[in-house]
Amino acid sequence: MSMTSLMRYLRPVRGRMAALLVLLLVTTGLQLINPQIVQHFIDTASGHGPLTSLIWLAGLYLAIAVLNQLFTVLVSYLGNDVAWRATNRLREDLVKHTLRLDMGFHNHKSPGELIERIDGDVTNMSNFFAMFITEVFGSFVLLAGILVVMFFHDWLIATVMTVFTLLSIGVMMWIRDLGVASSQMERQASASLFGLIEERIAGIEDVQANGNVPYVIYRFHKAMRAVFQTGRRAWMLRVIPWNATVILYTIAMSLVLLLGVHLYLTGHATLGTLYLFYQYTQMLNDPIEQLGNQMQEFQKAKSGMRRSSELLAQESSIVDGVEHTLPDGPLDVEFDHVNFSYHADERVLHDIHFRLGAGERLGIVGRTGSGKSSISRLLLRLYNVESGEIRVGGVDIKTLKLEALYRRVGMVTQDVQLFDGTLRDNLTLFDGRVTDSEILEMTERLGLRSWIDAMPQGLGTHLSAGGASLSAGEAQLFALTRVFLTKPSLVILDEPSSRLDPATEATLQRAVDELLAHSTGIVIAHRLSTLDKVDKIMVLRHGKILEFGDRVALAADESSHFAGLLRTDRQEELA
Structure with a gap:
């Protein structure tokens, strides 16, 4: 699925995305302010400053922390709202496209497999989109903010942090597609499992009557084993970017702490500034780690995009004609x-x-x-x-x-085939233009009126899907x-x-x-x-x-x- 296709689904929610970006900038600003408040608090306390200043700084820290949590909740809500609104339109397109495909396609695809492809694959995409703006974009904004602030405090430590950031992002970009193919295999194994479950549940009477439960359990075991094996391989490949960033972070943190302690011991940094170096380095790891986690989600999402694109690329062998009319009356x-x-x-x-x-x-x-x-x-x-x-x-x-x-x-x-709904809905296939009087008149002519009258609520009788009622x-x-x-x-x-x-x-x-x-x-x-x-x-x-x-x-x-x-x-x- 191309970026152009994705933008088609994101375009209707661009207003919400704009609001989300504003909230992200505000949240990032609040995150950058609090460590500096703590720095002033430590320096004021170590310098025996007035108690009122300490209380004021503590109150300001608490207020900003509360605001930050509030905006974080709003960001998460809007991010999920944007993602689900966009991907629900994709689900709708997939369902429409699947329903229009010819019977040759449906003969080779079980309902369970199609459900997994239409919902399961798109859910992976939704999970990624829900966090992409909030975590990926937000992480880049926070990284940029931290590095800019650090260059105002100490260029050498800021350089170390910048190198760590660039290396981490470079490694993740280099190996970002490492687990995509395996994730596709994982999704296919999951789709096959759902297809098996759907098939066996639909034929439960034959399974039980003929004593085939042990065989079904054997097939289920094989399908579950395939899901486990493909899932384990996909997970191991997806976590490589995260493991790489952990190693780089350990090296960067060690260098920052060594440089910070050296500056403190030589009198070039206060105790509060030393805390600031540590806190910003710790904060630097959070967005890097989030980016690593999102790389895993990206690989899942990309496999879902590919599988969705494959489904949308399927063409029906039944090509619609152009003629609209047929002769009136019975047809030869x-x-x-x-x-x-x-x-x-x-x-x-x-x-x-x-x-x-x-x-x-x-x-x-x-x-x-x-x-x-x-x-x-x-x-x-x-x-x-x-x-x-x-x-x-x-x-x-x-x-x-x-x-x-x-x-x-x-x-x-x-x-x-019956659908979940009233008898009226099932008879008219949810066509509200057909009136009750037309239905009753038709059934009277057919001699079937007594059958409808025998229903508990007549045309309003609720029928369950599948025809069991x-x-x-x-x-x-x-x-x-x-x-x-x-x-x-x-x-x-x-x-x-x-x-x-x-x-x-x-x-x-x-x-x-x-x-x-x-x-x-x-x-x-x-x-x-x-x-x-x-x-x-x-x-x-x-x-x-x-x-x-x-x-x-x-x-x-x-x-x-x-x-x-x-x-x-x-x-x-x-x-």
Whole structure:
């Protein structure tokens, strides 16, 4: 991530940064004043000065110390406020960018890993930015102030302190990137761990039911060991700048004390001045040590910047089109010699070629893995075709804007995603423009009104994320209602009744009939009973079309594949 990119996130908080810089200058000034007050106090006390002067100096020291603490708290607050405001905008950009990436990317990245990259990496950057101005910039201001003041007292000691300062900063700058690569590996190991945890928690029922807990613990142990090993290496490399400054500080402090004692013994410095030399040298170490610590944070932040830049540089293979409109009414669908692969070495669909007229219903059947769901995913442009063309309403979907496509095409799957919110919010996907009366009218037409009325608070019923608050049947009715509210012109039903009991399936079928009355429909099913009212049938095997034609004609033709499937289905029901 370039400095230009960082400035884009810092620009909106420039007013707060200006206030922060003013506070830093004030705080630095207060820090420089107090040692001089102590110097005067020591010299006054050792010279048997008046008690009132000592009390006045002590009171002034206390007042400045209190003010310094107050300004330090304000600086810390503003520093964190600036950092979080800036990096939260980066988080927002990362989330937006990730949500727009194609499914090919998301198939290779687990939610846990993405959470760690979007939040964990950016948090490291936030921690650095929170302290960069307050500690890094503040440290440089304090260093400059100390050295300037010391040159007014003794040029030789000031020279020693200047050499120590320049050497310390030079060493840190020289080896500032030493731990960046290792920190990146540490963050990747942490992301893999979070991905593993997310994956295993999502599949907790299977893990427990199949007795796989020991294996999961073994995988967890391996992932934790990788985090420990990469973290230890990264930490050891990150602390090298700090260790170097400790050695240099020890040398500088020894020289300053030797020179100070010599000046005191020869009468060229008072006892208070000797304290001043010591105190300023001690103060000099604090910003140097802070710079060393921030070098560690810088290496973490830089690894986070690189990983964030890598994520932002990811480009979706799904390029948005330019067309905004589709014909009114039901949409025809045409696959023109379409080939598709999830992976380069394994083709999923082979030369799929068919046309479905506007308002017609198509039933797609085939064994698991035959390519049924792949057809629906291609229609929604979740993936790009390898070759060939898909047209909806006579328009190549690659030329359509995705928003225009999704506005007219609806899909119901057997896995329904719920979000934390009310039933109303979940049905409308948080679209406040849809009124309660519209929702109730739609559900009345679908025959689902009784389902909503049975909810404890009706449309205001709170649903938990993930769908745990709904049964399988309720989830399917819910998904159908959600799609119906979008008033689609093309509806894809991907095995919607595979987990339903006969009574719920009958309710669902009535709703489907109402939904498809004014739209084109594609029904993907294992249970052939759900295809009684479709117009055409497509039989798939190994990604190829074995059969495509009128349902009634295929059912009547004893030699057709579809008729064979019907006979097998009847035999299984009798058995």
